[in-house]
Amino acid sequence: MKLTRVGDSREIDAEVISRDGSTIRVRIxxxxxxxxxxxxxxxxxxxxxxxxRYLIFGARRKDSILVSVGPASxxxxxxxxxxxxxxxxxxAPEIIAPMPGKVLKLMVxxxxxxxxxxxxxxxxxxKMETTLAAESAAMVKHVRVEEGQMVDHGAVLIELSPSxxxxxxxxxxxxx
Amino acid sequence: xxxxxxxxxxxxRGEIALRIIRSARLFGLKTVAVYSAADAKSAHVGxxxxxxxxxxxxxxxxxxxxxxxxxxxxxxxxxAIHPGYGFLSExxxxxxxxxDAQIVFVxxxxxxMAALGDKVAARRIAVAAGVPVVPGxxxxxxxxxxxFAALVGYPLVxxxxxxxxxxxxxxxxxxxxxxxxxxxxxxxAAAAFGDGRIFVEKYLAYPRHIEIQFLGDDHGxxxxxxxxxxxxxxxxxxIIEESPAPGLTDQMRAKIIDAALKLARAARYTNAGTAEFLxxxxxxxxxxxxxxxxxxxxxxxxxxxxxxxxxxxxxASGGKAPVPAAPxxxxxxxxxxxxxxxxxxxxATGTVLHLSVPGGPGVRFxxxxxxxxxxxxxxxxxxxxxxxxxxxxxxxxxxxxxALDEFALLGVTNNAAYLRDIVASGQFRDAKLSTRFxxxxxxxxxxxxxxxxxxxxxxxITGGGAMGDIPSDGAALPAGAERRSPxxxxxxxxxxxxxx
Numbered sequence: 226m227k228l229t230r231v232g233d234s235r236e237i238d239a240e241v242i243s244r245d246g247s248t249i250r251v252r253i254x255x256x257x258x259x260x261x262x263x264x265x266x267x268x269x270x271x272x273x274x275x276x277x278r279y280l281i282f283g284a285r286r287k288d289s290i291l292v293s294v295g296p297a298s299x300x301x302x303x304x305x306x307x308x309x310x311x312x313x314x315x316x317a318p319e320i321i322a323p324m325p326g327k328v329l330k331l332m333v334x335x336x337x338x339x340x341x342x343x344x345x346x347x348x349x350x351x352k353m354e355t356t357l358a359a360e361s362a363a364m365v366k367h368v369r370v371e372e373g374q375m376v377d378h379g380a381v382l383i384e385l386s387p388s389x390x391x392x393x394x395x396x397x398x399x400x401x
Numbered sequence: 402x403x404x405x406x407x408x409x410x411x412x413x414r415g416e417i418a419l420r421i422i423r424s425a426r427l428f429g430l431k432t433v434a435v436y437s438a439a440d441a442k443s444a445h446v447g448x449x450x451x452x453x454x455x456x457x458x459x460x461x462x463x464x465x466x467x468x469x470x471x472x473x474x475x476x477x478x479x480x481a482i483h484p485g486y487g488f489l490s491e492x493x494x495x496x497x498x499x500x501d502a503q504i505v506f507v508x509x510x511x512x513x514m515a516a517l518g519d520k521v522a523a524r525r526i527a528v529a530a531g532v533p534v535v536p537g538x539x540x541x542x543x544x545x546x547x548x549f550a551a552l553v554g555y556p557l558v559x560x561x562x563x564x565x566x567x568x569x570x571x572x573x574x575x576x577x578x579x580x581x582x583x584x585x586x587x588x589x590a591a592a593a594f595g596d597g598r599i600f601v602e603k604y605l606a607y608p609r610h611i612e613i614q615f616l617g618d619d620h621g622x623x624x625x626x627x628x629x630x631x632x633x634x635x636x637x638x639x640i641i642e643e644s645p646a647p648g649l650t651d652q653m654r655a656k657i658i659d660a661a662l663k664l665a666r667a668a669r670y671t672n673a674g675t676a677e678f679l680x681x682x683x684x685x686x687x688x689x690x691x692x693x694x695x696x697x698x699x700x701x702x703x704x705x706x707x708x709x710x711x712x713x714x715x716x717a718s719g720g721k722a723p724v725p726a727a728p729x730x731x732x733x734x735x736x737x738x739x740x741x742x743x744x745x746x747x748x749a750t751g752t753v754l755h756l757s758v759p760g761g762p763g764v765r766f767x768x769x770x771x772x773x774x775x776x777x778x779x780x781x782x783x784x785x786x787x788x789x790x791x792x793x794x795x796x797x798x799x800x801x802x803x804a805l806d807e808f809a810l811l812g813v814t815n816n817a818a819y820l821r822d823i824v825a826s827g828q829f830r831d832a833k834l835s836t837r838f839x840x841x842x843x844x845x846x847x848x849x850x851x852x853x854x855x856x857x858x859x860x861x862i863t864g865g866g867a868m869g870d871i872p873s874d875g876a877a878l879p880a881g882a883e884r885r886s887p888x889x890x891x892x893x894x895x896x897x898x899x900x901x
Contacts (some may be wrong), residue, residue: 228860230853232744239861250844251858260858269809271753272855279855283863284754284811291754292859294807296817297848300857324750325778329588350778351748353568354589378750378778 227304231289234360236304318356320383322376326350331372337365338388346370346382362388404505405717406430406481410474412495413485414464416769416785417696418445421483424710433477435470439777444769446681446817449475458779464488465595467495471502474806481505481717484709487781489820491518491563507717508672509617510691517668518692521562521600527687530667532660535686537602543580546601548578553603559583563597567637569593572604605686607835609754610634611646612691613661614701616712617670618722626701626709626725631677632821633835635746639822640816640839642697643733644704645796647832650681657685664690673698673713673806679836696736696786700767703732703790723888731794733801735820737768737808739782742819742846750776755814759804763790766804774811784815794832798824819846841842 229239242250242257249260263271269282272294283292290301330347333339339359347356363385370382408431411418422432422445434449439458446452453473456463460772463469465488474482484490484500484507493511494669498507508514517523527534550557559582559869561569569590571582583599593595617623624846627795630646631639646654661676664687675695698709705728739749753774758766768785776784787804791797805821828842835841 226856226861230856232741237857239857241861245749249858249862251861252492253854253857258854258858262862269757272858274851274855274858277855279852280757280807280809281859282755282757282811283853283859284810285755286812290860290863291811292856292863293755293811294855294859296805296808296810296821297852297856298809298811298814298818299853299860300814301857320831323747349671351750351780351782353748354585355747384685 228290229304231302237301241369304319318363318385319381320345320359320385322348322378322380322382323355323357324350325378326355326376328370328372328374328376328382329354331368331370333365333368333383334364335368338366339363340387348376348382357382359385365390395398404717406505406712406714406718407481408433408477409481409483409507409714410435410470410477410504411445411483411485412464412470413483413488413490413556414440414445414769414780415783417487417674417694417766419448419487419769420767421485421710423482423712424708426710428711428714430481430714433473433479435464437474438647439775439779440463442773442775444771444774453477453881460488461595461777464901467498470495471498471504473501474499474504479504481507481714483507483713485547485695486693486696487634492693493518505717507713509670509674511855513668513670514692517603517664517670517674517690519562520560520564520689521598523690523772524687526667527664530663532664532687533685535605535688536707539600543583546579548582549575549601550579557606558602558604559586559599560602561586561594561596562600563594563596564590567634568640569599570637573601573639578591579629604828605679605681605836607837608632608637608681608686609646609834610677610688611649611657611680611685611835612675612677612695613658614675614695614709615661615665615703616673616709616716616722618716619719620672621669622722623665623670624664624722624725625662625727626705626707626865628654628702629697630834631697632836633829634836635835635839639697639736640738641733641735641829642700642821643731643794643797644700645728645731647834653680653683653685660685660687672716673709695781696813697734699767699786699788700734703729703763703765703788704728730790730792731797732788732790733824735801735805735824736786737784737810737820738816739776739784739813740816741814742816743848744818748778748782749814750778751786751813752776755809757807757809758786759807761800761804763800764804765789770810784810785819790853790859795830799832818848818852819843822846822849848882897899 240252251258264270272281273277279294291301326348329349333345339360344356344358366384366386409425409431425432432449434445434448434452435455455469489495493515494513496506558575559571567584571586573579573582576613581735586599587597595749612629613834614626628646632644633641673694675691679686740746765788789797802825808817
């Protein structure tokens with residue numbers, strides 16, 4: 226299955242090739258890994274790769290898969306869902322509220338050309354100001370919110386389209 | 402002056418509300434929780450003897466609403482209020498409103514709080530008491546600030562007069578950033594504290610943040626409970642704190658404690674407070690007094706074998722401040738926050754789907770988390786504090802690394818792996834501490850490659866459907882299936898997730 230780690234634009238092609246008792250062979254891209262997996266009664270398990278043991282837990286949330294590896298936690302999405310976001314040759318064609326909050330400041334207007342890393346909007350949530358920036362060069366197609374507006378998690382704040390100055394191809398994410 | 406207290410209202414939420422309720426019960430008090438609409442199912446609500454709804458999710462209309470909280474206290478017959486930290490804890494108007502309602506406020510008197518809780522006023526008291534302060538300027542008007550900058554040079558730091566927790570604080574590296582930094586700091590300060598006043602100080606290059614915990618009583622005694630090193634900060638918010646401060650000479654420690662006590666006595670301070678200092682080389686500078694219990698108080702408790710909340714309650718009852726026991730060993734705390742360390746630490750929210758809590762000797766986890774708990778965007782993202790004690794720093798550090806390795810939390814992105822890597826690092830082991838520690842050693846942190854591999858394998862097992870005996874859609878196990886898959890329990894997780 227093709228997975229995308231949330232927050233990372235690259236696709237990971239991962240597949241359980243075989244399973245023999247507790248021995249699992251997994252292909253990640255063109256690499257193969259052998260892993261030992263022992264289930265625990267509490268919904269987790271112990272995964273051993275190259276002699277290193279990891280305490281893991283997994284859960285599904287709507288269309289994403291959450292796993293923890295020790296204190297580290299990860300979220301994966303099936304690639305199709307993640308791909309839709311990037312279909313237009315942009316790292317992220319939309320600037321989406323990563324959490325519910327208040328739009329504090331808008332730094333761009335419809336039609337503006339922006340560069341990768343340029344700050345577009347400041348939202349306030351959890352008592353902190355968070356600045357959201359463009360992931361790639363783009364043109365601001367449509368600013369969908371106003372300053373002072375409360376927004377929900379996942380709300381589209383700004384729509385972007387490929388910058389006419391760039392070919393669009395260069396800023397496309399790598400697909401592996 | 403003895404006052405017999407019977408019922409304590411805790412004007413706060415999250416881990417600190419739970420922690421106060423525990424000590425209040427030990428002290429023999431009935432406890433009352435207050436909660437906003439967003440916190441109706443929060444742990445502190447269930448932990449108290451009574452719980453009272455005080456308003457909607459917005460802090461300004463619930464936890465920051467003095468009238469609503471005083472009304473709740475009157476309604477349930479509470480004779481004392483503990484404000485915790487944050488929210489109203491350092492608002493003199495709140496302490497005054499409690500006094501006006503004949504309710505004991507567990508903290509300093511309003512006039513002391515007004516004098517010391519305000520960073521600008523506190524600086525003046527320090528100067529008057531002969532305690533050194535960092536060069537700075539009040540008011541922070543743009544032209545006057547430019548003149549000040551010309552005098553002391555960049556970088557500067559802009560702070561909120563009413564600030565705390567790094568909010569409303571901005572470092573200004575060069576003149577071009579000054580005006581926007583003043584604006585942003587003032588906006589953040591106004592939003593967080595309802596007070597947009599800011600001031601500017603020279604930003605020291607590689608200082609350590611050392612603070613002194615003290616307790617004062619109504620009988621005029623003030624006692625210091627050693628120091629904490631809180632140098633490891635990210636965006637001026639502490640993430641790792643410890644006691645004792647490694648490598649601090651006894652003379653320096655004594656000098657700083659002496660300065661803290663001078664300040665507390667000059668202010669006729671009562672109840673718990675903390676004086677914060679920056680230490681650079683042989684110099685130290687007063688920063689501010691936190692006129693409340695602090696997030697990092699457990700490191701002092703573990704080293705001094707005391708319960709600071711019980712001491713606060715004893716002092717509020719008219720009792721005496723304790724004589725500190727001889728401190729023993731070392732304690733280190735780290736703050737597990739709802740934030741994404743791989744994406745500029747942006748705040749995270751969500752529902753806790755799985756939680757593994759570490760244990761063992763010398764391990765303490767102060768938290769309100771449990772499976773099903775919701776982390777909302779309304780409040781700060783502190784999920785819990787993990788504190789480890791050891792006979793010496795290295796033992797405490799080893800326990801903290803192990804404890805973080807045992808910690809697992811799914812559903813709310815958090816910084817536990819980041820903290821583990823810091824505490825396990827050679828730089829932390831060698832105590833190369835300064836407030837620039839993170840900038841110096843951990844600015845480009847990434848999760849380990851082998852952990853990513855393990856995560857992908859786990860995700861493939863979980864989501865791949867390649868394992869025949871795993872129901873992928875919550876369907877019942879095939880009849881006669883012998884081995885129970887661990888992933889069956891995911892149905893429960895999905896239930897929690899879909900209940901929203």
